[in-house]
Amino acid sequence: MIESNLAQLDESLQAMRQSFDKVPLLDLAPLVDGSDVGRVAKEIRWALANAGFVYIRNHGVPARLIDETFAHTRAFFDLPAEEKMRLHISNSGVALRGYIPFFGENSDPDKTNDLKECFDIGPERQTLESPFFGPNQWPTSLPGFRVTVFSYHEAMKELSIKILGGIALSLDLSADFFQPQMKSPISIQRLLHYPPQSGAVDEKVIGMGAHTDRGNLTILAQDSVDGLQVMSRDGVWVEANPIPGTFVINIGDLVQKLTNDRYLANVHRVVNISGRERYSLPFFVDADHDAVIAPLDSCVSNDSPARYQPITCGAHKFARCVESLPHLHREHATGPTGRPSGPALP
Numbered sequence: 335m336i337e338s339n340l341a342q343l344d345e346s347l348q349a350m351r352q353s354f355d356k357v358p359l360l361d362l363a364p365l366v367d368g369s370d371v372g373r374v375a376k377e378i379r380w381a382l383a384n385a386g387f388v389y390i391r392n393h394g395v396p397a398r399l400i401d402e403t404f405a406h407t408r409a410f411f412d413l414p415a416e417e418k419m420r421l422h423i424s425n426s427g428v429a430l431r432g433y434i435p436f437f438g439e440n441s442d443p444d445k446t447n448d449l450k451e452c453f454d455i456g457p458e459r460q461t462l463e464s465p466f467f468g469p470n471q472w473p474t475s476l477p478g479f480r481v482t483v484f485s486y487h488e489a490m491k492e493l494s495i496k497i498l499g500g501i502a503l504s505l506d507l508s509a510d511f512f513q514p515q516m517k518s519p520i521s522i523q524r525l526l527h528y529p530p531q532s533g534a535v536d537e538k539v540i541g542m543g544a545h546t547d548r549g550n551l552t553i554l555a556q557d558s559v560d561g562l563q564v565m566s567r568d569g570v571w572v573e574a575n576p577i578p579g580t581f582v583i584n585i586g587d588l589v590q591k592l593t594n595d596r597y598l599a600n601v602h603r604v605v606n607i608s609g610r611e612r613y614s615l616p617f618f619v620d621a622d623h624d625a626v627i628a629p630l631d632s633c634v635s636n637d638s639p640a641r642y643q644p645i646t647c648g649a650h651k652f653a654r655c656v657e658s659l660p661h662l663h664r665e666h667a668t669g670p671t672g673r674p675s676g677p678a679l680p
């Protein structure tokens with residue numbers, strides 16, 4: 335699946351892509367203050383067409399909130415294994431909320447076991463509503479964890495609106511183009527821990543196997559430890575090491591579908607051979623569960639016919655989650671509609 339993501343790209347689009355040996359860096363300030371929106375849109379266009387990834391600086395999220403969220407993340411993963419397992423994601427049914435232990439989610443399951451542990455939260459709901467919406471599971475022994483992590487999630491939602499505005503402008507769409515399909519978007523705030531690996535590292539076990547992200551947009555905070563790698567056009571892994579004061583953003587499958595492959599949901603993975611514990615905070619935002627995603631008219635022509643059938647955001651995302659999360663596979667195999675055959679959905 336991973337190789338085919340690149341190989342399947344239309345040859346003319348593939349030929350148009352330029353190689354990159356480092357992930358580009360974008361100053362978001364001229365977009366946010368309106369001083370040079372056109373330049374930011376142009377830089378986003380290049381980055382997302384060629385790398386699918388870009389660092390952003392001057393994003394406006396307070397450093398203190400990021401640092402505190404990392405501090406709570408370390409404290410969470412330092413909890414005894416039994417305490418974390420009490421919050422296991424399978425307690426949440428088909429809602430993606432809770433703890434995933436090492437090898438509990440494998441991003442490239444045919445090749446790689448992921449040496450990572452995760453904790454997922456999202457928009458708060460009283461009861462299970464759909465695969466992506468349900469009650470959060472909060473640890474009880476960490477004062478301040480809930481408030482800080484939830485505030486961070488809220489800050490990411492706000493930032494994502496600005497970035498999606500820039501992406502829309504880069505496609506010559508109005509800045510609020512994504513908003514009508516984001517009334518109650520699927521979003522997940524994930525906390526991640528990757529222990530270091532030493533000796534000969536085999537692809538069978540690495541931090542996170544090669545994958546593309548599933549939705550619209552990912553905003554990633556990294557601590558100071560290297561590990562993230564992004565695939566270049568030539569199939570070479572390019573390191574996207576932490577740059578202080580930046581987030582790494584990348585687009586997922588849904589924007590690639592929307593742009594009919596003009597923008598690339600690029601393959602990436604994590605290998606932590608730094609000798610240090612690595613922590614990161616990915617925030618994933620998609621569209622509404624029932625939003626229909628299909629190639630934009632402006633990205634379809636006689637020379638470049640539509641390559642994707644319309645699909646709902648929820649169906650696409652849930653099918654991809656089932657591939658990598660064995661607990662969903664076992665308990666909630668998808669039916670022909672692409673909807674889980676588990677609890678009733680709205």
Ligand SMILES: O=C(O)CCC(=O)C(=O)O
Pocket residue numbers: 524526542547554556561562602603604614615616
């Ligand atoms: O931890 C990282 O640097 C990347 C995480 C990632 O790719 C993901 O969660 O999808």
Ligand SMILES: [Fe+2]
Pocket residue numbers: 545546547552602
């Ligand atoms: Fe990813």
